[in-house]
Amino acid sequence: MSDTSITTQDIVQIDELQNFGINAADISKLKVAGIYSVNTVLSTTRRNMNKIKGLSEVKVDKIKEAASKIISIGFIPATVQASKREKVIAISTGSKSLDNILGGGIMTMSITEVFGEFRCGKTQMAHTLCVAAQLPKEQGGAEGKVAYIDTEGTFRPERIKQIAVRFDLDPDVTLDNIMYARALNSEHQTELTDQLGNELVHGDYKLIVVDSIMANFRVDYCGRGELNERQQKLNQYLSKLCRISEEFNIAVFMTNQVQSDPGASALFAASAKPVGGHVLAHASATRILLRKGRGEERVAKLQDSPDMPERDCTYIISEKGICDPDD
Template sequence: MPESESGDEFNDDVESPSLFLSCLLKYQVALYATDAFIVDIDSIQAHGTPCPTGAFPFELTVLEGIGAADITKLKANGFHTVASVHGATRKTLLKIKGFSEVKVEKIKEAIQKCLPAASGFITAMELSHQRKRVVKISTGSKQFDSILGGGFQSMSISEVFGEFRCGKTQLSHTMSVVAQLPKEMGGADGKVAYIDTEGTFRPERIAQIAERFGVDPDSAQENIAYARALNSEHQLELLNTLSREFAGGEYRLLIIDSIMNCFRVDYCGRGELADRQQKLNQFLMRLAHMAEEFNVCVLMTNQVQSDPGASALFAGADGRKPVGGHVLAHASTTRVLLRKGRGEERVAKIQDSPDCPEREATYVITNGGINDPDKV
């Protein structure tokens, strides 16, 4: 047996002793073909890193009892992998045109047989092994990185919010270049997807920042997939498109600048607030699943709004709060406030994080992107 088929290449990445692991190492393809999916061995080698759920991001090929037309419908609705179908509710799948309750139930049963390890509990030790695949992407500032424990993490959603001219978009541009760097340089050695809702993305800024990090400007721009979101519905459609792209395993960063802009325009007034929050919640849940499934870092920028009661209620508050309410607050794993400091300095403050204490760091905006004040 060739070395690539012995399982040696996967020892560093695959450590969970699950049924799915044994199937991978022994290449028991018959298991996938029986009552479930037919997958290609080449895709196993291409997607050798397992997802946090214990599943692998195999692209859908054949479902027993389901025709090719229905597979096409699944992909058209953003379900390009086994794990993405597994994470979808029956209610969501029933919204696909032509899908009956019987057909959806067949799909779910096939998923359960194909991914038994993803359907129940795992030990904390197994989760610890899975989280070793988390990548931290630098902000471009060592001080900023220090309060984040090294940078913004993959497999989670991070949010930065603040008023205008605090550096939200400049941070997005900087990380779009840094993410392409090798891991030892604070990058993730991957491509970047950039959803722009405000029309503030500038390729020339990417070129300037790339020069600072010694990256070829043309190469840096080529590795960024850019899309201008026209409205909140289009914003969700772009996620469906990215699901197909992310299945290739080349992307490590998704930026949305900014998350609430389209939702605020499409849903105006208190009368539409409930509908807006429901649609926003669906969008954020989709984001969270993609971050975990494809080991991608999701960075969202967010706007702020005036809250006259904030100063009286919270000592030291400046009367502003992030847009999006509790729905957005709960969806963000790490939440960082950006504000103006003294002179040209800006301040980043951890507002919420499961593993980082509440701390502050200063940074500046330069021609080369986000940097430390002493580097100017």
């Protein structure tokens, strides 16, 4: 295989290491640890690989050396990075006005976070995206499957079926294309994400939903005494999601809870701010604040984006999922 760059999004399965002197037993150990591609080998630190049972420092060095022979990493011309960005796919939220302020929809190769109080449409948006991601690209989809990690037990298959009818998709086929898991705690949530590697390496998946990102971490780590440990674990988990999104050209969509913030601006969401602190704020490329509007309307405010200005729009939640008020 000719040298390429890890930034070209060419995913090389880990079995390719056998052609460079790595035995099948060591490759199996990597897979057990959630490492299914050569790209992931390169992005995993030696320190973490040394923690894998059965891999010595000598073996880790040998594996790293073999991986670097398959994929070259380092500085590249900005034109190569521009070519990579051309592969980004925008997945429709179901609302044209919301897609517009996002620059087309929820983007692959990055993490998008929505936060807000209860009944503002976070989970409904997640359900709508699960269906929209399966649509053809010319209809605002990504022509891919979805992985859904549910931390609060709010996933509803019957809701997916309703939204699928709106987009003229077969409800049962739509459900078959969603891989669902109920995360019992923060450790299980991390393990589930590691397990995704075996599925993602084939390129069939285009969306990962985590609903919600902080629920388990808030329960498992209580009080100020455990805050530092919680943030460290959260940072490691978010780093994993970020790597997955870039490596496999996948959109990561997270919902988040809010907490009281009496000192916030009185103009917009005066009493609520997203949980997770700066760790979560820095990990999310795009942050959207959702709130209740007048009547059935909801308001989405784009608070942070690498390429779009701060703007807001209105949408509604109907049997068809997230949509515009005039739909």
